[in-house]
Amino acid sequence: EDKVVQSPLSLVVHEGDTVTLNCSYEVTNFRSLLWYKQEKKAPTFLFMLTSSGIEKKSGRLSSILDKKELFSILNITATQTGDSAVYLCAVALPTLISNFGNEKLTFGTGTRLTIIP
Amino acid sequence: DSGVTQTPKHLITATGQRVTLRCSPRSGDLSVYWYQQSLDQGLQFLIQYYNGEERAKGNILERFSAQQFPDLHSELNLSSLELGDSALYFCASSVAPTRESGNTIYFGEGSWLTVV
Numbered sequence: 001e002d003k004v005v006q007s008p009l010s011l012v013v014h015e016g017d018t019v020t021l022n023c024s025y026e027v028t029n030f031r032s033l034l035w036y037k038q039e040k041k042a043p044t045f046l047f048m049l050t051s052s053g054i055e056k057k058s059g060r061l062s063s064i065l066d067k068k069e070l071f072s073i074l075n076i077t078a079t080q081t082g083d084s085a086v087y088l089c090a091v092a093l094p095t096l097i098s099n100f101g102n103e104k105l106t107f108g109t110g111t112r113l114t115i116i117p
Numbered sequence: 118d119s120g121v122t123q124t125p126k127h128l129i130t131a132t133g134q135r136v137t138l139r140c141s142p143r144s145g146d147l148s149v150y151w152y153q154q155s156l157d158q159g160l161q162f163l164i165q166y167y168n169g170e171e172r173a174k175g176n177i178l179e180r181f182s183a184q185q186f187p188d189l190h191s192e193l194n195l196s197s198l199e200l201g202d203s204a205l206y207f208c209a210s211s212v213a214p215t216r217e218s219g220n221t222i223y224f225g226e227g228s229w230l231t232v233v
Contacts, residue, residue, distance in 0.1 A: 041227050104173050105150075107161075108159070109159045
């Protein structure tokens with residue numbers, strides 16, 4: 001069974017701290033790994049990673065994928081209260097091998113990050 | 118704003134009833150996905166449609182069904198509702214991906230269903 005595991009489940013840090021969120025996966029036919037931020041409702045897209053060792057960066061957020069060790073990390077530097085959210089990791093898996101458009105996302109349970117002012 | 122529109126935002130209904138949730142994907146997106154998020158289960162994939170055709174099924178109950186119409190909007194029908202069906206139902210959409218672009222999926226704001 002395909003599995004995506006995130007750790008820690010919950011994290012509370014002070015504003016200005018740096019955090020690292022972890023995502024490991026055991027899946028067949030890996031296509032890509034995606035990170036989402038969920039505040040109140042809709043998960044909002046952060047990064048998509050397909051290649052090992054290439055860091056994706058957006059402002060204070062960055063992420064990298066290790067396809068050999070089957071994990072990804074999401075780093076947030078100089079955290080702000082607006083970073084408080086649930087961070088979701090998802091792996092895109094094919095539903096039909098023949099067509100790259102047929103995919104579903106399997107999500108981890110998320111890491112709840114709370115930033116204290 | 119992701120560009121994915123879902124209605125209604127909130128819905129309260131009684132057990133045994135039937136409801137329809139509606140989704141308009143982002144302009145140009147051909148794929149529509151439905152996900153269920155409950156407190157104890159996290160985000161669970163239900164079903165995917167691509168250009169009007171069902172492409173993938175996840176953990177979707179037989180009491181639930183979906184369709185995608187020629188204008189690409191989609192509806193999720195939930196019938197014989199039970200208390201345990203109370204959840205946030207998300208619609209998401211994506212363009213037809215290539216191996217280079219991957220498959221970035223964008224989520225709507227969700228429809229919060231409460232069954233009483």
